Amino acid sequence: MYAIPGDFLKAELFNREEQCAAESPAHAAGLCWCKIADTVVQMQRDWADLPIPVLVSDPNLASRDMFGNTMFHYLATKDAIQDLFLHLVCQALRDRSLPVRNLNTAGQTFLHVLHRSWFQEGSRLEELFQTLRSGGFDIFATDVYGRSFFHIVRLQGSTRFPGQSTDIYRMNRRDAFGMKLMDTRSSPDANDAATHNQTWQRTGTTPPAAFTRLIPRINTQTGAVEDKLHTHADLLRVVVSAVGVDQSLSPNPQHEDSQGRNGFHCLAEVDFCLSPGTPKHGARGHLKDDARSIPQGHNKRKHKDDEEIQLPRTTPDIRRQDYIRGLICAKVDVNQYDKQGNTPLMSFVVNSSDATKYEKEESEIVIKALVQEAGAKLESRNRNGETCLHLAARHGKPNALRVLLELGANPHTRNAQGLGILDVVDNLYDTTEGDEKNNARFEACRAVLTRTADCAVQTPTLIDEWRSHKISKEIFG
Structure with missing residues (x-):
């Protein structure tokens, strides 16, 4: 339901054991992962055919796909290359011709699509984060649903945010699903919270209430x-x-x-x-x-x-x-x-x-x-x-x-x-x-x-x- 271009690079989302339920509303609407996989399979092959760059001078670092994903988006979704990736990012931040700061068409930076291993104990996330801050990278960039990198950290189950942000307001901005990271009194809608990040959806399950629910509104024209x-x-x-x-x-x-x-x-x-x-x-x-x-x-x-x-x-x-x-x-x-x-x-x-x-x-x-x-x-x-x-x-x-x-x-x-x-x-x-x-x-x-x-x-x-x-x-x- 909420898949956006950065998700199309995540191989683990397409490698589930469960098969899509062909009779589900999501499948009929073309919103299930099997339909998405059929559409982006060639794009995934094109990325897989490119050798992983080891030098900042490699021309492949300038690569982009039709959705605006860059080589940095692609490398961010990979496991076991944290040392190499951190080195490339550090060098690329000094070269304005390289698309390390670029957003895809959903407004995602490569931070939005980091592999889950970056959020595990012993990762180099803190070093990456400090490198980006010192390089003028917009760590608060939000996607089309208002989610910043910090929302992604929370969605990965972490309660510890890297670095010490001096801009608490931008860090605590509410996303489209009602999540404010530092406000424990206001939690997002239970149905939306479970479904607004495609990473956590499992194929073959019953679509959430949000699939048919319309936005509640206050009508200021009714009443006395x-x-x-x-x-x-x-x-x-x-x-x-x-x-x-x-x-x-x-x-x-x-x-x-x-x-x-x-x-x-x-x-x-x-x-x-x-x-x-x-x-x-x-x-x-x-x-x-x-x-x-x-x-x-x-x-x-x-x-x-x-x-x-x-x-x-x-x-x-x-x-x-x-x-x-x-x-x-x-x-x-x-x-x-x-x-x-x-x-x-x-x-x-x-x-x-x-x-x-x-x-x-x-x-x-x-x-x-x-x-x-x-x-x-x-x-x-x-x-x-x-x-x-x-x-x-x-x-x-x-x-x-x-x-x-x-x-x-x-x-x-x-x-x-x-x-x-x-x-x-x-x-x-x-x-x-x-x-x-x-x-x-x-x-x-x-x-x-x-x-x-x-x-x-x-x-x-x-x-x-x-x-x-x-x-x-x-x-x-």
Whole structure:
């Protein structure tokens, strides 16, 4: 379910005694290890055919595969070569032309894929770690699920972390599955904790609950007006605390609420127009999630552009943009996961409104500011395996979908159920039967996805999902 490119190099994951259960949902969805093995077998052979480099001048050290894995990723997965590997890394850190710091397409450094022997007593992990720190290596780099090297250490069963980190905040960042390494009071969901690292999954077992479970959300648009006011006031307090606009408070960019939402998350949900008895246009909320398994197929409908509401711009329309600038200047973490496994960009995409021309403009400005100025990662995934692009399509947000694609979001990603974005959109038509407005939104999303230069594949493969187009062009032309 959660296999990513670094896992494709780990031979032990493909050498299990148990055979895949052909009748399992994972097998049917193409997410089981036997399906993955069939896809990456040639890549594994290509790596095996390369001699292990013994000198830093060896041209094989510059090798990369279609997923962005480097020779250093490959060597990190090998057993009984710790002395050689440590020597090569030490030398390569001095040569900027060698890809020792490179990430693969899932954001993994070679630290993410270290062989389990590195975590055993008597290994040279401490020396490797100190070498990397002194060489300017980013030891806090996170993969698409927000997992750093330190999460991998914990997943290997170790309670001792190498080195003494001076940046406790980055070390203790929450991943998509709710794991905060130094916070024993908050543990990840039991189902997710057992399954979010593919290394620990065993083939032939019953798929976990996360295979069909959708992300729980709080709907800030339900309940009495008084409850709404309190809810939105609490959200705004987190924003104000992070920016420090109140003279009695110092900026606290790390402040979060009880659900792990920081200033960006809360700003995405707060409604500045909320007041008793005042009807709102473009209310910030969510489309209803549906956990049923829906067969593919849909009834297409034309999106009516003239349905867009035209209302004059108001002060609240630009207030959110002002706060965005403040949060960016305060250096609030734009890639932080909340306790539900969502990043701020995901929250803004889901809560964005495009009922008016001005709301469309605001949505575009905010998304671009988060990505281009604050550094939000487009390919981050929630615990259901969805990227922001998936969420934009599933919640019928064609404007957000267009902006994300323009910024370079990958249209070929699959969620944890193995569904591509077009599959997800098509499955939603049956859930909105007779609802012309939402059907029109999904149709508009489909049009955006299929009319781009790199249009979405209806049923993407593992290679479609994780291939680096830049590397593929360099290697294959």
